[in-house]
Amino acid sequence: MRSVVIISGGMDSTTLLYDVVASGQQVFGLTFDYRQRHRREIECARASCQKLGVPHRVVDLGLLGDLVSSALTRENIPVPEGDYTDDTMKVTVVPNRNMVMLSIAGAYAIEMGAEKLYYGAHSGDHTIYPDCRPAFVAAMKEAFSLCDWHPVSLEVPYLHDTKAGILRRGLLLGVDYSLTWTCYKGSPLSCGKCGSCVERLLAFREMGVRDPLEYERFT
Amino acid sequence: MRSVVIISGGMDSTTLLYDVVASGQQVFGLTFDYRQRHRREIECARASCQKLGVPHRVVDLGLLGDLVSSALTRENIPVPEGDYTDDTMKVTVVPNRNMVMLSIAGAYAIEMGAEKLYYGAHSGDHTIYPDCRPAFVAAMKEAFSLCDWHPVSLEVPYLHDTKAGILRRGLLLGVDYSLTWTCYKGSPLSCGKCGSCVERLLAFREMGVRDPLEYERFT
Numbered sequence: 001m002r003s004v005v006i007i008s009g010g011m012d013s014t015t016l017l018y019d020v021v022a023s024g025q026q027v028f029g030l031t032f033d034y035r036q037r038h039r040r041e042i043e044c045a046r047a048s049c050q051k052l053g054v055p056h057r058v059v060d061l062g063l064l065g066d067l068v069s070s071a072l073t074r075e076n077i078p079v080p081e082g083d084y085t086d087d088t089m090k091v092t093v094v095p096n097r098n099m100v101m102l103s104i105a106g107a108y109a110i111e112m113g114a115e116k117l118y119y120g121a122h123s124g125d126h127t128i129y130p131d132c133r134p135a136f137v138a139a140m141k142e143a144f145s146l147c148d149w150h151p152v153s154l155e156v157p158y159l160h161d162t163k164a165g166i167l168r169r170g171l172l173l174g175v176d177y178s179l180t181w182t183c184y185k186g187s188p189l190s191c192g193k194c195g196s197c198v199e200r201l202l203a204f205r206e207m208g209v210r211d212p213l214e215y216e217r218f219t
Numbered sequence: 220m221r222s223v224v225i226i227s228g229g230m231d232s233t234t235l236l237y238d239v240v241a242s243g244q245q246v247f248g249l250t251f252d253y254r255q256r257h258r259r260e261i262e263c264a265r266a267s268c269q270k271l272g273v274p275h276r277v278v279d280l281g282l283l284g285d286l287v288s289s290a291l292t293r294e295n296i297p298v299p300e301g302d303y304t305d306d307t308m309k310v311t312v313v314p315n316r317n318m319v320m321l322s323i324a325g326a327y328a329i330e331m332g333a334e335k336l337y338y339g340a341h342s343g344d345h346t347i348y349p350d351c352r353p354a355f356v357a358a359m360k361e362a363f364s365l366c367d368w369h370p371v372s373l374e375v376p377y378l379h380d381t382k383a384g385i386l387r388r389g390l391l392l393g394v395d396y397s398l399t400w401t402c403y404k405g406s407p408l409s410c411g412k413c414g415s416c417v418e419r420l421l422a423f424r425e426m427g428v429r430d431p432l433e434y435e436r437f438t
Contacts, residue, residue, distance in 0.1 A: 059286065063278055067323070068330040095329035096322055096366050103318040104286070110314035111287040131366045139362035146355040147315050 009041030015170035035065035098131035228260030234389035254284035317350035
């Protein structure tokens with residue numbers, strides 16, 4: 001069975017890549033370059049695919065960065081620090097990002113004759129990202145079942161898992177988390193302060209494991 | 220009320236543009252350049268928007284042409300002639316094209332603060348294009364209602380209309396059909412033989428009106 005895995009280079013999608021490869025499927029990795037500040041995650045996605053022998057393709061989504069504004073794509077909008085809370089982190093929402101990525105990945109999956117398309121949305125994302133909610137995922141699953149004469153099954157296996165739960169799974173699978181990137185800022189070291197870093201560090205703390213990444217400071 | 224109208228430059232979406240403008244909404248036109256052979260439709264979309272005083276943006280979707288193959292985007296796949304029938308016209312399907320276009324248009328609509336996103340799928344499309352079917356449109360409407368905290372309403376007013384029915388509406392609205400393009404081939408004149416031309420000519424014949432375009436030959 002052929003499958004396409006959307007891999008951002010973050011912890012969740014990298015764990016998912018290992019998971020699908022471990023299941024014995026023929027995997028194609030797909031990463032989106034939407035001019036995110038945290039471009040290092042793209043290099044991480046490439047490195048993980050290379051490590052697992054998975055063909056990897058990067059899709060240039062610069063057009064999305066041109067059309068919409070977000071703290072993740074515009075230098076003049078600062079990335080907020082602290083926890084993921086509604087008020088501050090919403091500037092990191094890239095409008096309709098997931099639908100855009102899923103639709104293009106779906107085109108690629110159809111072209112490659114893949115039966116499944118995997119993406120790594122999880123329960124921790126729901127509070128601020130509307131397009132990570134289970135109801136949105138359900139609607140997209142339905143759309144994918146109808147979008148082609150050979151429809152693609154949209155698979156979101158971590159949808160109801162927590163970040164720590166996904167990390168637990170990844171540790172079992174032997175995921176190399178030094179080849180993942182989470183910080184939303186573009187600095188050489190992870191900041192340890194943005195909502196994304198805080199969430200990652202909490203997951204590692206919960207699992208009692210040291211994060212292999214270096215941080216400017218630990219929160 | 221602000222609205223985004225996806226306009227390809229063909230008959231249906233151009234009629235839709237006139238329709239939404241006539242309803243008094245503040246309209247933004249959006250066209251996709253996916254390296255289609257029939258690039259003249261993009262110029263037509265621009266001309267119709269200009270004529271109606273509608274701001275118009277062309278999104279470069281070259282990435283889709285790179286990722287997938289179709290007779291509409293690859294020189295080495297010939298465009299079939301004759302009626303739209305399952306066997307021959309399926310090579311003109313661009314995998315997941317509508318989901319890709321809708322998702323990007325949705326991002327633009329959210330960015331522009333638009334409440335509605337219009338697109339011109341109609342009943343004549345269903346037989347060969349899976350992503351024009353009402354069930355697909357229903358799933359996408361649901362996804363759009365959930366994709367953002369300020370969701371966009373996906374409007375597909377011609378979904379159950381025929382091509383001739385849309386033409387009837389357009390003639391009432393005073394649509395300038397000399398500024399529309401339908402032929403799938405890239406020639407200076409419409410071929411009059413591809414499924415797309417045949418369908419257009421039949422609609423004009425049904426309405427008893429002469430098509431203002433010039434053809435290489437009438438079928």
